Amino acid sequence: MKFKRTERIGAIVKILSDNPNKIYTLSFFTEKFNAAKSTISEDLLVVKDVFEKLELGRVITISGAAGGVKYIPKTSIEENKQFLMELCEKINDDSRKLSGGFLYLIDLIYNPVIVAKIGKIFASNLDYSEADYVVTMETKGIPMALMTAKAMNLPLVIIRKDMKVSEGPTLSMTYVTGGSNKVESMSLPRKALKPDSKVILIDDFMRGGGTLKGMKDLMHEFGAKVIGTGVFISTTKPQQKMVEDYISLIELDDNGETTIAKPNFKRFKDEYRELQF
Amino acid sequence: MKFKRTERIGAIVKILSDNPNKIYTLSFFTEKFNAAKSTISEDLLVVKDVFEKLELGRVITISGAAGGVKYIPKTSIEENKQFLMELCEKINDDSRKLSGGFLYLIDLIYNPVIVAKIGKIFASNLDYSEADYVVTMETKGIPMALMTAKAMNLPLVIIRKDMKVSEGPTLSMTYVTGGSNKVESMSLPRKALKPDSKVILIDDFMRGGGTLKGMKDLMHEFGAKVIGTGVFISTTKPQQKMVEDYISLIELDDNGETTIAKPNFKRFKDEYRELQF
The missing domain is CATH 3.40.50.2020 (Rossmann fold)
Known part of the structure; x- marks a missing residue:
C-alpha cells in the first residue's frame, strides 16, 4: 500500500503519540509506509514542527545503532x-x-x-x-x-x-x-x-x-x-x-x-x- | 499563527487520538488553526482516511447542533x-x-x-x-x-x-x-x-x-x-x-x-x- 505525505504524517503522529518515550527506527517507518528513508526523514521534520508549534511535547532524534525517533510528552x-x-x-x-x-x-x-x-x-x-x-x-x-x-x-x-x-x-x-x-x-x-x-x-x-x-x-x-x-x-x-x-x-x-x-x-x-x- | 496542511493534519490526529470519544466541533479547529471551515473539512477527510487505512480506529462525523467529529478507538x-x-x-x-x-x-x-x-x-x-x-x-x-x-x-x-x-x-x-x-x-x-x-x-x-x-x-x-x-x-x-x-x-x-x-x-x-x- 502507498501513502500520501499527509497520511504518513498523520499516522506517524498517532504512533508516536500513543507510545511516549518509545524509540522507533527509521526502518520501522520505511517498511510500514513502503517509502524511502529520505521521504520519512522529511516527514519526521514536519512531525517535529507540529509538536513544537502546538506545544504538544517534543520529538527527538537519537543517533547511533539503537537510534531512531521518540516522542517525549511535555506540557506547556x-x-x-x-x-x-x-x-x-x-x-x-x-x-x-x-x-x-x-x-x-x-x-x-x-x-x-x-x-x-x-x-x-x-x-x-x-x-x-x-x-x-x-x-x-x-x-x-x-x-x-x-x-x-x-x-x-x-x-x-x-x-x-x-x-x-x-x-x-x-x-x-x-x-x-x-x-x-x-x-x-x-x-x-x-x-x-x-x-x-x-x-x-x-x-x-x-x-x-x-x-x-x-x-x-x-x-x-x-x-x-x-x-x-x-x-x-x-x-x-x-x-x-x-x-x-x-x-x-x-x-x-x-x-x-x-x-x-x-x-x-x-x-x-x-x-x-x-x-x- | 498559520499552519500548513501537513501540520494541521498532524495536530488534528494528535488531539483526536489523545481524547477518544470526545466530540470536537468544526469551529474548534477553525479557531485553533486560523483556517476556513472548508479547509478543515478537507483536513478531516484525510484524517479519516489515515485512521481507516492503518486500522487505527474510526473518525466519525456527528451532525446537528452538538455535532462535530470524534475518534472511536477500534483495534483490528x-x-x-x-x-x-x-x-x-x-x-x-x-x-x-x-x-x-x-x-x-x-x-x-x-x-x-x-x-x-x-x-x-x-x-x-x-x-x-x-x-x-x-x-x-x-x-x-x-x-x-x-x-x-x-x-x-x-x-x-x-x-x-x-x-x-x-x-x-x-x-x-x-x-x-x-x-x-x-x-x-x-x-x-x-x-x-x-x-x-x-x-x-x-x-x-x-x-x-x-x-x-x-x-x-x-x-x-x-x-x-x-x-x-x-x-x-x-x-x-x-x-x-x-x-x-x-x-x-x-x-x-x-x-x-x-x-x-x-x-x-x-x-x-x-x-x-x-x-x-
Missing part, C-alpha cells in the same frame, strides 16, 4: 497553569466538603482525562531519564501513577496494604502514617523490582509524609533508589514533611475550618517558579 | 489476535508458576502499554454507547479498567474492599467469592454514581464469578444497570459462572496440575468468532 506552562487553576476551583467547591474535614475527590482523581494530564505534568517535571519503575501504593494514587508510567514509558509497581499469598514470596513492612499516627503495613512481592533499580514514587496525597517515607524505606529494602517523588496534593501543615525533594501539584491550606486548594508552582522545576502567585 | 482483528497470542505465551511461561497453583501476572496487568491495549480491545467489543461509567473493584483490575474508561471517554468508579470514612456516606455489602467461598465486603460512596446509571463492569480475573455477581448486586443497590461486562482472564472451571453475558479475553484451562492460557475469541463479538481455534 500555560496549559498546566490553566489546568491546575480549573482543578483547584473544582476542589474548592463547597459541595466537596465532607464531615470530619475530608474532601470528596475520587471523581476527579479517578477521571481518565484528568489523570492523563496529571501523568503528563509529572513526566514534564520529574527527571526519569534513569528510572526503571514508577511505584505507587494502593488505591487512590493508582490511576495517576499509571498515567505517569504511561507518559514515562515505564512499568508500574503497586505496593499493597495487605500481603497477598497469590503473588509469591513477599516483603512486608510496617510504617507510621503522619496524619493519624497509626501503624499500617505495606507489602510487595520480591519479584516486583529488579536489583539496583531506580524508581519514581507517585502518590495522591501527602500530609506528614509518613506513607511516602514508608514507601522510600521499602524501596531501600529492595535495594532500590528513589530518584524522584511526585505528589498530587500536599497540605501546608505540617510544614515539616518526613520526605524532601518532592514536587506537589496542588497545596491544600487548612486554616482550622476552611480548606483552600492552590496550584503549588513553587515546588515545580525552575521554569514554573515564575508563575508563583 | 489481526492486531488483537497477535497481541493476545503473545500475551498468552508470556502467561504460559514456566517462571510465572507460583506454589499453590497461582500465576504471577502483576508485571503484565500493571504494564501501561499492555493495559492500554486491553482497554482498547474492551472498547472495541463492548457496546458502551449508553454507558455512564466504567466500574471496577480494587486492586488488580484498576489499571485495565482505567484504560478502558479512557478509551470509552467515561468516568471510572472503583469499588473498595473496606469502607472509607473519608469519602462520605457509603453503601457497603457482603458477597461470597466463588473460588474460596469466603465472605468479603465491598463498599462505594453514595455520591459515586448518579441515579439510574448504566455501567460497564471490568475485572481482571473470574473463576466462579462471585465478585462480579457482588458488583452487579451493588450496582442494583445504587439503582444502576450493568449493560456490559469485560473480564481479562476467566477460567474454564467451573463452567457455570455466577454471571452471564460477559466477554473474557483469555481463558485459563487448569487441568489439575497444568494451566494453559488461550485467547478466548468465542466470547467476543461476531467478527471474532471466526478466529476460534
Whole structure:
C-alpha cells in the first residue's frame, strides 16, 4: 500500500503519540509506509514542527545503532497553569466538603482525562531519564501513577496494604502514617523490582509524609533508589514533611475550618517558579 | 499563527487520538488553526482516511447542533489476535508458576502499554454507547479498567474492599467469592454514581464469578444497570459462572496440575468468532 505525505504524517503522529518515550527506527517507518528513508526523514521534520508549534511535547532524534525517533510528552506552562487553576476551583467547591474535614475527590482523581494530564505534568517535571519503575501504593494514587508510567514509558509497581499469598514470596513492612499516627503495613512481592533499580514514587496525597517515607524505606529494602517523588496534593501543615525533594501539584491550606486548594508552582522545576502567585 | 496542511493534519490526529470519544466541533479547529471551515473539512477527510487505512480506529462525523467529529478507538482483528497470542505465551511461561497453583501476572496487568491495549480491545467489543461509567473493584483490575474508561471517554468508579470514612456516606455489602467461598465486603460512596446509571463492569480475573455477581448486586443497590461486562482472564472451571453475558479475553484451562492460557475469541463479538481455534 502507498501513502500520501499527509497520511504518513498523520499516522506517524498517532504512533508516536500513543507510545511516549518509545524509540522507533527509521526502518520501522520505511517498511510500514513502503517509502524511502529520505521521504520519512522529511516527514519526521514536519512531525517535529507540529509538536513544537502546538506545544504538544517534543520529538527527538537519537543517533547511533539503537537510534531512531521518540516522542517525549511535555506540557506547556500555560496549559498546566490553566489546568491546575480549573482543578483547584473544582476542589474548592463547597459541595466537596465532607464531615470530619475530608474532601470528596475520587471523581476527579479517578477521571481518565484528568489523570492523563496529571501523568503528563509529572513526566514534564520529574527527571526519569534513569528510572526503571514508577511505584505507587494502593488505591487512590493508582490511576495517576499509571498515567505517569504511561507518559514515562515505564512499568508500574503497586505496593499493597495487605500481603497477598497469590503473588509469591513477599516483603512486608510496617510504617507510621503522619496524619493519624497509626501503624499500617505495606507489602510487595520480591519479584516486583529488579536489583539496583531506580524508581519514581507517585502518590495522591501527602500530609506528614509518613506513607511516602514508608514507601522510600521499602524501596531501600529492595535495594532500590528513589530518584524522584511526585505528589498530587500536599497540605501546608505540617510544614515539616518526613520526605524532601518532592514536587506537589496542588497545596491544600487548612486554616482550622476552611480548606483552600492552590496550584503549588513553587515546588515545580525552575521554569514554573515564575508563575508563583 | 498559520499552519500548513501537513501540520494541521498532524495536530488534528494528535488531539483526536489523545481524547477518544470526545466530540470536537468544526469551529474548534477553525479557531485553533486560523483556517476556513472548508479547509478543515478537507483536513478531516484525510484524517479519516489515515485512521481507516492503518486500522487505527474510526473518525466519525456527528451532525446537528452538538455535532462535530470524534475518534472511536477500534483495534483490528489481526492486531488483537497477535497481541493476545503473545500475551498468552508470556502467561504460559514456566517462571510465572507460583506454589499453590497461582500465576504471577502483576508485571503484565500493571504494564501501561499492555493495559492500554486491553482497554482498547474492551472498547472495541463492548457496546458502551449508553454507558455512564466504567466500574471496577480494587486492586488488580484498576489499571485495565482505567484504560478502558479512557478509551470509552467515561468516568471510572472503583469499588473498595473496606469502607472509607473519608469519602462520605457509603453503601457497603457482603458477597461470597466463588473460588474460596469466603465472605468479603465491598463498599462505594453514595455520591459515586448518579441515579439510574448504566455501567460497564471490568475485572481482571473470574473463576466462579462471585465478585462480579457482588458488583452487579451493588450496582442494583445504587439503582444502576450493568449493560456490559469485560473480564481479562476467566477460567474454564467451573463452567457455570455466577454471571452471564460477559466477554473474557483469555481463558485459563487448569487441568489439575497444568494451566494453559488461550485467547478466548468465542466470547467476543461476531467478527471474532471466526478466529476460534
